[in-house]
Amino acid sequence: MNATENRAIVIGGSLGGLFAGILLRSIGWQVDIYERSPHALDSRGGGIVLQPEIVEAFQRAGVVYEPPLGVVANERYYLQRDGRIAQRLPMRQTLTSWNLLYGHMRRHFPAAHYHPGKTLKAIQQQPEQVTALFTDGTSETADLLIGADGPNSTVRKQLLPSYQPRYAGYVAYRGLVDEAQLDSATAALLTERFVFYQLPNSHILQYVIPGADESLVPGQRRFNWVWYVNHDEQTQLPNILTDRTGQRRDYSVPPDLMAPAVEQAMQAYADQVLAPPFQKLVAATQAPFVQAILDLGVPQMAFDRVALVGDAAFIPRPHTAAGVSKGAANAIAIADALVAQDHDVANALHSWETDQLRLGMHLWKVGQELGERSQFQNY
Numbered sequence: 001m002n003a004t005e006n007r008a009i010v011i012g013g014s015l016g017g018l019f020a021g022i023l024l025r026s027i028g029w030q031v032d033i034y035e036r037s038p039h040a041l042d043s044r045g046g047g048i049v050l051q052p053e054i055v056e057a058f059q060r061a062g063v064v065y066e067p068p069l070g071v072v073a074n075e076r077y078y079l080q081r082d083g084r085i086a087q088r089l090p091m092r093q094t095l096t097s098w099n100l101l102y103g104h105m106r107r108h109f110p111a112a113h114y115h116p117g118k119t120l121k122a123i124q125q126q127p128e129q130v131t132a133l134f135t136d137g138t139s140e141t142a143d144l145l146i147g148a149d150g151p152n153s154t155v156r157k158q159l160l161p162s163y164q165p166r167y168a169g170y171v172a173y174r175g176l177v178d179e180a181q182l183d184s185a186t187a188a189l190l191t192e193r194f195v196f197y198q199l200p201n202s203h204i205l206q207y208v209i210p211g212a213d214e215s216l217v218p219g220q221r222r223f224n225w226v227w228y229v230n231h232d233e234q235t236q237l238p239n240i241l242t243d244r245t246g247q248r249r250d251y252s253v254p255p256d257l258m259a260p261a262v263e264q265a266m267q268a269y270a271d272q273v274l275a276p277p278f279q280k281l282v283a284a285t286q287a288p289f290v291q292a293i294l295d296l297g298v299p300q301m302a303f304d305r306v307a308l309v310g311d312a313a314f315i316p317r318p319h320t321a322a323g324v325s326k327g328a329a330n331a332i333a334i335a336d337a338l339v340a341q342d343h344d345v346a347n348a349l350h351s352w353e354t355d356q357l358r359l360g361m362h363l364w365k366v367g368q369e370l371g372e373r374s375q376f377q378n379y
């Protein structure tokens with residue numbers, strides 16, 4: 001079959017959906033991405049470790065970029081309680097941002113085929129096609145449907161209704177601080193390094209990422225921090241996930257919407273327990289945000305003409321720094337499988353699934369081990 005006759009629907013227009021979109025287009029498929037949010041997804045911009053799969057996906061899809069795709073850190077520092085350096089480790093990593101990856105892929109993917117404000121309601125599979133039904137009453141039919149609709153995936157709920165994310169017992173408070181907003185001594189310690197402070201059953205880390213406008217120019221970038229704090233699911237979590245308008249959110253509260261009391265409690269706790277450079281970093285943060293850490297793993301990712309990818313299938317804990325790169329790996333492998341199977345969707349997804357399940361399970365397990373050790377066995 002001629003690849004250009006093939007059409008894919010991607011549900012979810014975040015990083016996982018965009019990786020699928022650009023990779024499928026690179027092998028000649030027509031692709032349309034349907035994203036629930038009516039706006040550009042620009043408020044999620046935390047830091048991302050640039051793993052090789054992300055670079056490979058960009059290269060294969062012909063995404064134009066100037067290397068490096070992020071800020072290079074050459075070493076890790078572990079601080080002690082008074083802020084002095086307890087340990088230095090040489091380790092070169094490139095740190096990028098959600099915004100930079102999203103921006104590059106949005107510019108590469110044709111705008112006419114990216115459809116914001118479209119919410120999937122259900123899917124229907126026929127032997128030769130798959131149809132997406134949207135909440136606005138419209139529908140679209142294609143040869144392949146990719147469920148890249150994240151932790152609350154509608155695609156997964158229909159195909160695997162008993163598999164839902166489970167709260168891992170802790171949250172990630174996160175924040176971004178412009179380079180110019182931090183005092184020079186603290187900035188000098190934290191710049192172009194991966195810096196950690198470990199405390200009993202908690203840790204905080206930071207690294208420099210591109211600026212909000214994707215700038216890599218020193219002085220125009222941002223410090224990105226993530227602080228893992230345990231909170232009881234029944235007595236504390238509902239309060240933390242209730243935003244400043246009083247709305248209870250599923251798993252995260254975005255920047256500018258954290259309830260003032262929650263933000264103040266976090267700041268006060270930071271002043272009480274963190275090493276001084278991290279206290280300053282947290283205090284300098286204008287709009288912190290918070291995400292519940294989740295566990296999710298599925299036993300199946302291929303369902304005839306439907307594939308589950310990214311966080312819709314497996315949510316590895318962030319200590320693996322591999323959630324985004326797993327979405328890239330899922331998409332690269334689907335493209336390879338389709339080419340290898342002469343674009344026969346059912347055969348391609350069948351052959352694709354085994355390795356992807358193995359990858360998801362592996363990251364899921366490693367992430368759980370790292371998280372349990374640092375949050376619950378580290379007195």
Ligand SMILES: Cc1cc2nc3c(=O)[nH]c(=O)nc-3n(C[C@H](O)[C@H](O)[C@H](O)COP(=O)(O)OP(=O)(O)OC[C@H]3O[C@@H](n4cnc5c(N)ncnc54)[C@H](O)[C@@H]3O)c2cc1C
Pocket residue numbers: 011012013014015016017034035036037041046047048049118119120121148149150151152153154172174226291292293309310311312318321322323324325326327
């Ligand atoms: C604290 C923290 C730090 C992290 N750090 C890293 C890191 O350093 N490196 C890394 O690789 N990963 C990291 N991750 C993980 C990474 O953020 C996720 O794995 C990744 O963003 C998942 O992308 P996704 O596209 O699969 O899902 P999502 O980003 O959740 O996107 C799903 C999309 O689907 C849309 N959608 C949902 N339902 C529907 C519907 N019914 N119809 C249409 N659209 C719908 C949503 O609006 C959303 O845009 C981190 C995660 C956390 C919590």
